[in-house]
Amino acid sequence: MPTLEDVAKRAGVSTATVSKVLSNTPYFTDATRLKVMQAVQELGYVPNLAARALSSGKTHIIAVVFPYVYEAIFTDPNIMNTLAGIEAECTTQGYNILLSTPQLASDEPDTHYQQLIQSGYLDGVIAIDSYPTASALKPVQEKGIPAVVIGYEACDYSVRHDDQAGGQKIMEHLIALGHTRFGLIEVPEDTNYGVKYRSIGVRAAAEQAGLDYDSFPRTSGDWSTHSGSRCAAALLAQHPDVTALICYNDRMAMGAIQQARSMGRAVPGDLSITGYDDIPSAVLCDPALTTISQRSPEQGRIGARLLFEVLDGTHPDPVVLDPLLIVRQSSAPRP
Amino acid sequence: MPTLEDVAKRAGVSTATVSKVLSNTPYFTDATRLKVMQAVQELGYVPNLAARALSSGKTHIIAVVFPYVYEAIFTDPNIMNTLAGIEAECTTQGYNILLSTPQLASDEPDTHYQQLIQSGYLDGVIAIDSYPTASALKPVQEKGIPAVVIGYEACDYSVRHDDQAGGQKIMEHLIALGHTRFGLIEVPEDTNYGVKYRSIGVRAAAEQAGLDYDSFPRTSGDWSTHSGSRCAAALLAQHPDVTALICYNDRMAMGAIQQARSMGRAVPGDLSITGYDDIPSAVLCDPALTTISQRSPEQGRIGARLLFEVLDGTHPDPVVLDPLLIVRQSSAPRP
DNA sequence: ATGCTGTAGTTAAGGGCTTAACTACCCTGC
DNA sequence: GCAGGGTAGTTAAGCCCTTAACTACAGCAT
Incomplete structure (x- = not known):
């Protein structure tokens, strides 16, 4: 796998230049940008995310967590549709989704989950708490990771339907x-x-x-x-x-x-x-x-958007969605 | 966040010792192990996954990918139950799941997906291809990442039901x-x-x-x-x-x-x-x-297990599950 | 006495990227 | 003629961890 240095050599510039050109830092001539981009193309360079994460502290990974409260949680349409919405939004923003469903039911804390949260791997967390339980959020808040809640759990930033x-x-x-x-x-x-x-x-x-x-x-x-x-x-x-x-x-x-x-x-x-x-x-x-x-997909989309705003340093207000009444055949005028 | 070095200082040993003790390398006295473990406890040390990934080349992240072939893919019970099975297995093995649903329908390749695969972030990939499409697997195989297919797509390692x-x-x-x-x-x-x-x-x-x-x-x-x-x-x-x-x-x-x-x-x-x-x-x-x-959950579990075997350097045989006939009320003797 | 092997631990070299600090240069205005 | 400021790029430190290579020493057979 080609590294920054390979690209730098090929383009005849320093690694710093390559790095900065790739992150769109100002003050480079078009000629330099072009040289760099060509070298990138020719070598098929793709940045190593681990190195980038270590260096910058940003992983571009957010975790979507929902407590594993019952067997069929992965077929719960509300949760899955919410997940779909989150996924859609993250994809457009270049973020990756890490899925975690901590087992909070048992008394002992889920150490794997704790480690994940503590590991510095996550830029942010979206917690879905359609079903209440021991909080998946607490470790996140203790660690100070930006977090958004989809549901009712107490959090600075949240979405839910009304x-x-x-x-x-x-x-x-x-x-x-x-x-x-x-x-x-x-x-x-x-x-x-x-x-x-x-x-x-x-x-x-x-x-x-x-x-x-x-x-x-x-x-x-x-x-x-x-x-x-x-x-x-x-x-x-x-x-x-x-x-x-x-x-x-x-x-x-x-x-x-x-x-x-x-x-x-x-x-x-x-x-x-x-x-x-x-x-x-x-x-x-x-x-x-x-x-x-x-409106679960929208809840997901908005949740992700809120998180990105938080990551950008703003403080978005909580969002409450108006639910949709869907009239079908099971209701009719009083006999 | 405490680092290896902090732990090392506290325990009065070198960082190498701490690292090795934590990864259960032989040749350390119980006394040393104890000192290290205590320091870890006291400081609440959790390894930085990005650094570990950069250094060791192992991220403990596997991607679960399924092409986004239609709107409701996140509510497809087969796929979601498979995902649940994968999740269960990964959790017990200390792996994290990254979710990606590349948009392969359009002509242009999904660059975000390509980058993810190329980024060196993934130890392995599980591809669910219940619904056929342009292959999500190709970039993975080109990169040489260990991969398991759940379904029919051609791959050295696979599970499916019969x-x-x-x-x-x-x-x-x-x-x-x-x-x-x-x-x-x-x-x-x-x-x-x-x-x-x-x-x-x-x-x-x-x-x-x-x-x-x-x-x-x-x-x-x-x-x-x-x-x-x-x-x-x-x-x-x-x-x-x-x-x-x-x-x-x-x-x-x-x-x-x-x-x-x-x-x-x-x-x-x-x-x-x-x-x-x-x-x-x-x-x-x-x-x-x-x-x-x-038997989707089992397919998921087995898929994950196969991947772990591949990561361990073995070459597991493909698995074909016998489907389950479930007799309920919609079938009856011929009138 | 010599060399071996096994045990216990250290040193230091990376891994690939970002970014603060720096150099070098050119243009402007007084 | 020179300070000041913008432009264009480089140097090198640092992020935190793993691991190959090394030291040091005890025990043992030759």
């Missing part, structure tokens, strides 16, 4: 369809920051319409499709008068739909059911789900 | 259920290496049962759910006697199910429909899909 607005939108949609008797399929509030705000949004919309949120029947699932079925079964058995079921994620909504149908309720004819997240299968299932999109 | 066996298993399953009149929902053969072998497997099983594979009615979709519906519509209209529909991926199968039902065919009562891939929604949809699992 769960409260999301809850409000879905509720307003159902209210506009004439529904007044609601059931809620929730999850325990402390498992996810976002859910808390979703319910606040739902409550706000309910109260604005003069409905008593606290009197709505509700059960808690565990995000899974299966739990959605179970919750729907219990809820519909006890409260057959409910005409709209608000589920706090799509998978539970899909389970609820199956269950409702098997109990003889037409969806959306007798019963409207809504989800949250707009996962890929939301459009595939039957009936296609009315749901809320968190 | 598409032919997969095709055969699904066909044998349907034949065992008594079906004799089959329809095929394929994709154009040249879009994917695996599909070719799947059809070879299906043919083999058919011929073994004395069926004329070439006479089966067939149409080609484009992997999408929508195309599955379209294909099913055309095929069932022209060949109402078909009792089993073999689809070459799950999404088309799900589309086919919807379409068949809307045409008044009960699935699986009148018509069995099978998929391929076992995507997450395969278990959620109604009826749950009978399909084939490519």
Whole structure:
């Protein structure tokens, strides 16, 4: 592999000149630039990133971290779409992405992760914390590495979507369809920051319409499709008068739909059911789900952009994205 | 950040001693080792990876690359599960994963990707080529970086699942259920290496049962759910006697199910429909899909293991995984 | 006594790049 | 005629680590 020195020799200049020309430092004649560039071309020179990193302290690598909180985290559409957005932005900016999913569940800290953070290898970190857990962020902040959070964890720089607005939108949609008797399929509030705000949004919309949120029947699932079925079964058995079921994620909504149908309720004819997240299968299932999109790819893109701004020494304000209400076939006017 | 030298001073030894103790070189007294380790502890020393990389030529970073062939690549369950497997293995081995999805579709080579490969930053590369395209592997091989392919692309070291066996298993399953009149929902053969072998497997099983594979009615979709519906519509209209529909991926199968039902065919009562891939929604949809699992997480794990073996200087044989037939509710005995 | 081998540790030479500090020169204005 | 300032490029130190080559010495056989 050719080095700076090889290029310098070939171009008949010093290594410093080559280095500076390549980094677009001013004060060089076009002739010199040309000589250097030609030598670079001819030798197929590519800078050695390790040397550059050692010398400059900049690696052009950022880490995307999300705690490994459950088996299927790599197929979580929100996380993966966020990752896609980050990737897209980093590619255009010439940054590389290092992936790390620290195991924070166990008591002992993930030493491999700690070492990575401490190693001086990372220019910055983007932490995705859709699912709360022991903080992947703490070591990063201790080390003083520029960091951006996508989600709710406390950090100077962050992006997230507005769960409260999301809850409000879905509720307003159902209210506009004439529904007044609601059931809620929730999850325990402390498992996810976002859910808390979703319910606040739902409550706000309910109260604005003069409905008593606290009197709505509700059960808690565990995000899974299966739990959605179970919750729907219990809820519909006890409260057959409910005409709209608000589920706090799509998978539970899909389970609820199956269950409702098997109990003889037409969806959306007798019963409207809504989800949250707009996962890929939301459009595939039957009936296609009315749901809320968190706009994950944009969250990723913006997160990366924020990080680059921080790396440039600016102090960008937190960004809160307005969620998208996606109306499909699972919601309809009150029977 | 403390450096080797700080540790050396504190421990009262040379930097070489510290370095060697940390890399478990023989010939040191326990006393010396202890002194060094204590100093490391006290200072919270973590080696600088850039310096180590420059000096040793080893970065402990491997790149996982998959060409960015379509928008939703980051939500492709096969790819993401493979990634999860790679991640798991790398973590246990102390390697870091750098993600790169070169844009190979356009004519001009992805210079950012080229630079990354050439930069000397990578100890190895794992290329996922579930979807064929201009090769992400070529620059890697030119550079002489150890590489493992997950898929069909030509490479000294590779893992994949056995598409032919997969095709055969699904066909044998349907034949065992008594079906004799089959329809095929394929994709154009040249879009994917695996599909070719799947059809070879299906043919083999058919011929073994004395069926004329070439006479089966067939149409080609484009992997999408929508195309599955379209294909099913055309095929069932022209060949109402078909009792089993073999689809070459799950999404088309799900589309086919919807379409068949809307045409008044009960699935699986009148018509069995099978998929391929076992995507997450395969278990959620109604009826749950009978399909084939490519065992993506294992492919990832094994791919990473192979790479580590190559890095250790051995020459592991290619691995071909036997696919898993997953029987669910979308297939049933011939009516 | 001599040379060997094995043990325990040090010295110092890189690895390839960036960049502060420096030289050398030319142009301007008074 | 000369200080001052901009232009164009070089020198060399430094980033932190690994490792080949070396020293030093103890134990042992010849």
